[in-house]
Amino acid sequence: MTSPLEENSVDPGRAAQSAAAAANSAWPAAAALNESLRDASPAEVISAALRAVGRDRLALVSSFGTESAALLKVMADVDPAIPVIFLDTGWLFEETLTYRDTLIAALGLKDVRSIPPSEDALKQEDPDRELWFSDPDSCCRIRKVEPLARALQPFAAWINGRKRFQGGLRADLPMVEDDGARLKFNPFANASREDIEAIYASAKLPPHPLVASGFRSVGCMPCTSRGQAGEDARAGRWRGRAKTECGIHTMKIP
Numbered sequence: 001m002t003s004p005l006e007e008n009s010v011d012p013g014r015a016a017q018s019a020a021a022a023a024n025s026a027w028p029a030a031a032a033l034n035e036s037l038r039d040a041s042p043a044e045v046i047s048a049a050l051r052a053v054g055r056d057r058l059a060l061v062s063s064f065g066t067e068s069a070a071l072l073k074v075m076a077d078v079d080p081a082i083p084v085i086f087l088d089t090g091w092l093f094e095e096t097l098t099y100r101d102t103l104i105a106a107l108g109l110k111d112v113r114s115i116p117p118s119e120d121a122l123k124q125e126d127p128d129r130e131l132w133f134s135d136p137d138s139c140c141r142i143r144k145v146e147p148l149a150r151a152l153q154p155f156a157a158w159i160n161g162r163k164r165f166q167g168g169l170r171a172d173l174p175m176v177e178d179d180g181a182r183l184k185f186n187p188f189a190n191a192s193r194e195d196i197e198a199i200y201a202s203a204k205l206p207p208h209p210l211v212a213s214g215f216r217s218v219g220c221m222p223c224t225s226r227g228q229a230g231e232d233a234r235a236g237r238w239r240g241r242a243k244t245e246c247g248i249h250t251m252k253i254p
């Protein structure tokens with residue numbers, strides 16, 4: 001039988017989701033935003049995201065990978081205090097952690113949040129740290145998708161750095177999409193590789209330390225390999241497997 005206390009108790013996670021869902025009905029629709037921002041610059045998209053959901057409800061998600069500094073630079077020019085969520089999976093290269101700290105200092109980022117996986121999930125599902133090999137989708141779920149879902153709870157919208165030129169599932173990327181409970185802004189959807197390189201050059205952004213040794217896209221150590229001549233930049237990720245995405249962009253984040 002349910003006690004009065006239980007009847008009145010509130011699950012904080014569910015309450016946050018309900019509040020987000022209720023509040024989201026007040027946000028502009030993704031389709032209308034996408035239409036109005038179809039030809040907008042990356043800075044205009046980030047500014048529009050701030051206006052759409054308000055200063056306290058917007059976050060940017062970054063891997064601090066080989067192209068990440070360009071989006072972080074554009075964001076920092078708009079507002080360096082927008083929270084940046086960084087999923088520290090426990091399998092990242094030491095160079096990526098160093099690069100995170102380099103960019104925080106270089107760009108004056110004020111609120112970078114490094115999010116680890118849940119200790120309980122690691123103990124229960126990956127005690128021997130071999131899940132990346134036996135079941136990479138589950139490994140990405142406990143190390144990326146679930147931590148991101150927790151980190152995004154306070155937010156009504158998030159920004160990320162995917163581009164259409166990356167191909168695959170990203171070839172039809174809209175500028176703004178509905179991510180279930182949130183709006184999702186893709187300010188670089190229209191950008192070309194040359195646009196990204198131009199931002200690095202004009203702002204004198206430091207490259208990811210592993211670029212010099214042949215890495216063109218960098219994720220977790222066991223699932224990242226050097227690119228070969230003529231390959232897509234992301235071909236070195238999950239090499240030899242059918243997997244091309246970790247899941248944070250292919251699942252609705254609750």
Ligand code: SF4
Pocket residue numbers: 089091131132135136137139140141143144219220221222223246
């Ligand atoms: S990229 Fe590899 S190591 Fe990283 S979370 Fe996914 S499967 Fe695990």
